[in-house]
Amino acid sequence: MLRVIGNFWEVSMSRNIIALVLSFSLAAFFAPNASWAAEDHVAEAIQHTKEAIDHGKQGHANILADHAQVGLQHAEAAEKEKANPHTESAIKDLKDAAEHGKLGHADVATKSAESALGHLSQVK
Structure with missing residues (x-):
């Protein structure tokens, strides 16, 4: 037993x-660990904005719009985590880039994406 x-x-x-x-x-x-849970949204926004610019220079407005939209989502997430006037400006430019890309205006969309990239690179 x-x-x-x-x-x-x-x-x-x-x-x-x-x-x-x-x-x-x-x-x-x-x-919730900062290194796991908090994705670096600014870096992701920068990466997708660069992709948008590259495709815009090739005249691929629809692909530019897709990358601008993803970059916009990351920029908005970064803005929610920590407000920044540069992120806010980048969001406006990425919205403009996505809209013009959907309309087939690759040249205008590319300029907006380049402006967004300038703002995102100043986010600290």
Whole structure:
């Protein structure tokens, strides 16, 4: 009888340890950590804005619009995290770039994207 209780204790302890390790692993994975949870939205906005400019120079207005839209989403997320007048200006320019890109105005959209890139590069 004691042996069964002893085995039960050993099995129960090993299950408890596994559950504890799994819990800590999940908590560490999903914990709001600045290096994990906070994506660098400004860097992403810059990257997509550069892509938009490259496609605009090639006359690909629709692809420019797509990249400007993604860059806009990241710029808006950066603005929510930390307000900045340069981010605010970049948002306006990226909206303009996306709108003109959808209309097929690659040249105008490219200029707006270049202006947005200038503002985004000044965000600190």
